[in-house]
Amino acid sequence: MTQRTWLITGVNSGFGRHMTEQLLARGDRVAGTVRNLESMDDLQAQYGDRLWLAQLDVTDTPAIHRVVNQAFADLGKIDVVVNNAGYGLFGAAEELSDDQIVHQINTNLVGPIQVVRAALPHLRAQGGGRILALSTYGGQATHAGASLYHASKWGMEGFFDSMAQELAPFGIGVTIVEPGGARTQFRSGSAQIGSAQNDAYAGTPAGMVRTILQDTTRLPNGDPAKMASAMIASVEQTPAPKRLVLGSDSFAAIHKALTERLNEVEAQKDTASSTDLPASA
Template identity: 75%
Template sequence: MTQRTWLITGVNSGFGRHMTEQLLARGDRVAGTVRKMDAMNDLKAQYGDLLWLAHLDVTDTPAIHQVVNKAFTDLGKIDVVVNNAGYGLFGAAEEMTDDQILHQINTNLIGSIQVVRAALPHLRTQGGGRIIQLSTVGGQAAFPGGSLYHAGKWGIEGFIEAVGQEVAPFNIGCTLVEPGGARTEFRYGSSQLAPKIDAYDISPASMVRRIIEEGTSVSLGDPAKMAKIMIDSVDQHPAPKRIALGSDSYTTIHKALTERLANLEAQKDLAFSTDFPANA
């Protein structure tokens, strides 16, 4: 098996941690970014120089460029860049504070954009590579109580799909990964709730608040299996544009796309009616 070098943001937990453990176990090198360095002491002690670590807050754009540049300089070549860092912000749009909105967009959207922008010059220079962007079922479907989370994920999906076309001539492939619910720390660990407005108790937006506050719902998805599929996708040529992971993701995305297509087809005559006449 060819040894690869991976740059993964947010390796201390969730999919980033699962991917890092699997990659190190098979002998690949991982350049991982973390918010808390101590969280990686066990893997660093076990794997030594195979694990390169740097502190990074992905809301800090200058720091993103410094860390990505240093990773490529220190390791010589990075084959795969994985944008994993992110978190969920939930509640009705009206409930969210301005600071919460800015931090969510800066982390999940702008942070991911800047990691890609920082990596692209290096990937072009070395003759290619892969970008794996963690999205979610919520990047294709929307649920009440997730408006700002969806804003970031729908935004990054459009960005990656366009960038993938831009960089294809440089042998750089881009893949969006859309997991459903998985048994990571995401739902009950890293996710945040907006301050409560009682009027929204009667709104569908209140459901996600109850789920998080009660803490009893168990996700279907196995994050270790999902991480392996993300890793294995790098062997596919060309790079898959999207990978849906989990039966809930497949079912929800299928329903959303089917309804969207039906709604579009119903508007065909209306859409065509707004063109100038032929030869006008």
């Protein structure tokens, strides 16, 4: 097993925390970013300088570039960059405030874009590396009441899918990770509800999202530790898998969504070609 150095955003909880714990336990180094440094005191005390930490809000673009550049300067080579930090904003689109919309897009989409933009000159200079982008099955499938969350994740998937093609000539692999529900603190700590509840949506699919998020008896099937292990193991694969689907619910949702979309496209084959200019034109 090759020992590596990892840069991971949002290491204080969820998948970021699980990955960090597993990587440090096996002897790797981790450069982790958090909003609250004290949340990592236990791991810092246990692993010392193998855990490099910096305070970072991924909506702060100048700070992203400063922190990423400092991590490469202090640690020399970073093998894997993991865009993990993010959260979910839920509710019907018109229930969301303008500030909530901007913050969701800045955190889940613009932040990861800027993290990678800051890291790319270093990765190219060192001759390669690997990038993991934490999406969700919601980057391929949708549910009512999560329009802005889906917008951020679909945008992320489009960016990283395209960027994988840009970076292949430099030996930099890109993997989009699409986990299903996992028993992390997502609902209690990383999910927000629209600030202006609209009674018009009561009893509709969009309105039901509030009930689902607040129902503590609904436990996801996903084991976050196993998912983190799968993310780590994916770095050993060459070439990098373009997408990593984790969880039976994720597989089912993505398979259903892609099948339905493909059927809709195939049904329009003739009408699509009818708008072409004649071959002799």
